[in-house]
Amino acid sequence: MKERTDRWDPGVTYVIGHQRPDTDAIASALGYAWFLNQTGTPVTAARAGQPGEQALFALNQFQVSPPLLLTGVAPTFGHCTRPQGAVLPNASLPAAMARVAEGDRVVPLVDEEGYPHGVVTSLALARAYTAPMNVTAMLAQTCSAISEPSAIFNASDRLSDHRVQLLRSETDDFLVVSETGRYVGVATRSRILQPPRARLILVDHNELSQAVTDAEEAEIVGVLDHHRLGNPPTAMPIPFVVDPVGSTSSLVAEQCRNRSLEVPKGLAGMMLSGLLSDTLVLRSPTTTDRDRDIALWLSQIAGVDLHEYGNDLLHAAPGMSQRKADEILDTDRKSYQISDVALSIGQVEVTGMEGLQQRKEELLVVLQDRLERENLNFIALMVTDVVTGTSHLLCKGDHWILTQLPFTRLDDSEFDLENMVSRKKQLVPTLHAVLEEGR
Numbered sequence: 001m002k003e004r005t006d007r008w009d010p011g012v013t014y015v016i017g018h019q020r021p022d023t024d025a026i027a028s029a030l031g032y033a034w035f036l037n038q039t040g041t042p043v044t045a046a047r048a049g050q051p052g053e054q055a056l057f058a059l060n061q062f063q064v065s066p067p068l069l070l071t072g073v074a075p076t077f078g079h080c081t082r083p084q085g086a087v088l089p090n091a092s093l094p095a096a097m098a099r100v101a102e103g104d105r106v107v108p109l110v111d112e113e114g115y116p117h118g119v120v121t122s123l124a125l126a127r128a129y130t131a132p133m134n135v136t137a138m139l140a141q142t143c144s145a146i147s148e149p150s151a152i153f154n155a156s157d158r159l160s161d162h163r164v165q166l167l168r169s170e171t172d173d174f175l176v177v178s179e180t181g182r183y184v185g186v187a188t189r190s191r192i193l194q195p196p197r198a199r200l201i202l203v204d205h206n207e208l209s210q211a212v213t214d215a216e217e218a219e220i221v222g223v224l225d226h227h228r229l230g231n232p233p234t235a236m237p238i239p240f241v242v243d244p245v246g247s248t249s250s251l252v253a254e255q256c257r258n259r260s261l262e263v264p265k266g267l268a269g270m271m272l273s274g275l276l277s278d279t280l281v282l283r284s285p286t287t288t289d290r291d292r293d294i295a296l297w298l299s300q301i302a303g304v305d306l307h308e309y310g311n312d313l314l315h316a317a318p319g320m321s322q323r324k325a326d327e328i329l330d331t332d333r334k335s336y337q338i339s340d341v342a343l344s345i346g347q348v349e350v351t352g353m354e355g356l357q358q359r360k361e362e363l364l365v366v367l368q369d370r371l372e373r374e375n376l377n378f379i380a381l382m383v384t385d386v387v388t389g390t391s392h393l394l395c396k397g398d399h400w401i402l403t404q405l406p407f408t409r410l411d412d413s414e415f416d417l418e419n420m421v422s423r424k425k426q427l428v429p430t431l432h433a434v435l436e437e438g439r
């Protein structure tokens with residue numbers, strides 16, 4: 001069965017991680033949603049895409065269901081539709097008149113199969129009733145005889161895709177149909193101009209560029225994250241927590257422990273997975289004492305040995321085998337602007353560097369392609385061996401940048417980064433220093 005993903009509910013607040021969700025994004029959405037529900041704020045955990053293989057491994061390991069999939073959060077016609085009564089096209093005028101007497105401005109004509117055939121407006125009815133005509137003949141007319149065509153929209157159509165058409169339209173009521181073209185209800189102009197907005201609490205990210213599709217049309221009502229700030233302004237003050245620890249899961253788990261909540265075993269296992277994944281089992285320089293402390297607490301509840309399980313978890317990441325080169329580069333790639341230099345850096349976690357040499361030529365072709373296509377000065381793929389805690393860098397770009405990189409050069413486009421594992425804490429600051437000094 002195909003998952004229905006575009007149907008966000010205006011009455012629900014969603015706790016949702018970034019696109020291409022990693023283990024921490026999935027785990028922190030599940031954990032924070034649980035925490036908020038326990039502490040009196042009803043919310044639903046969600047995800048903006050398919051979980052990665054490592055997150056699936058963790059979900060399976062702890063027998064936890066993934067959060068609800070939401071692929072977009074734009075207001076649609078469906079969100080502005082009210083199910084309004086319709087009449088058959090061959091019904092007589094009093095049938096439509098009865099609807100108008102109930103207060104409807106327009107009466108949709110819908111056949112036995114559910115397909116719409118225009119509308120009867122109250123004006124058209126008034127004209128019919130006052131026409132110089134024999135009363136019996138007048139009442140014997142069918143509704144379709146006085147009907148008018150109406151704009152029809154799909155319930156899943158985004159309002160923002162039809163704004164111009166809506167503004168130009170002379171009518172105030174629009175027919176809304178399902179995927180199969182069957183009548184659903186009527187959307188009014190006033191509702192369309194003030195549509196409901198999806199309510200989102202962002203976890204593990206705070207930048208709209210990384211958020212679920214159409215998040216700019218949603219209302220951000222909270223943020224819990226551990227990344228640099230890149231957040232949009234909000235209309236109202238919101239709870240906003242960005243704390244530079246190793247994972248968002250750590251922050252959620254701390255809140256649970258502070259409130260002395262009894263975290264279910266599976267959920268503790270998921271939060272432990274998010275934490276261990278982001279910190280490479282507490283070895284990444286992003287790891288803080290708070291992460292070490294809360295990891296131990298979580299591992300006791302989950303009933304697993306932290307290092308043994310962490311090792312299994314890291315091995316569950318897909319690495320480089322069985323994936324296309326462009327997927328390896330683009331799955332976790334971030335773009336930066338430093339001075340006047342445009343750069344982009346992908347990262348892939350592997351267990352062992354053996355696979356790199358086999359894929360290297362292919363990866364360099366994709367790097368060159370992205371470099372040209374995206375008009376970058378520099379692009380790189382950081383290949384991090386999570387077992388040994390070391391990385392290599394494959395890169396393409398302006399000659400002056402390549403010659404100034406302070407790393408051990410292995411050949412034209414490969415460098416040994418040695419014990420570097422963190423893009424945000426080690427590689428990007430190093431590049432910053434090189435590029436700021438300039439040519």
Ligand SMILES: [Mn+2]
Binds near residue numbers: 024025246247278
């Ligand atoms: Mn994270």
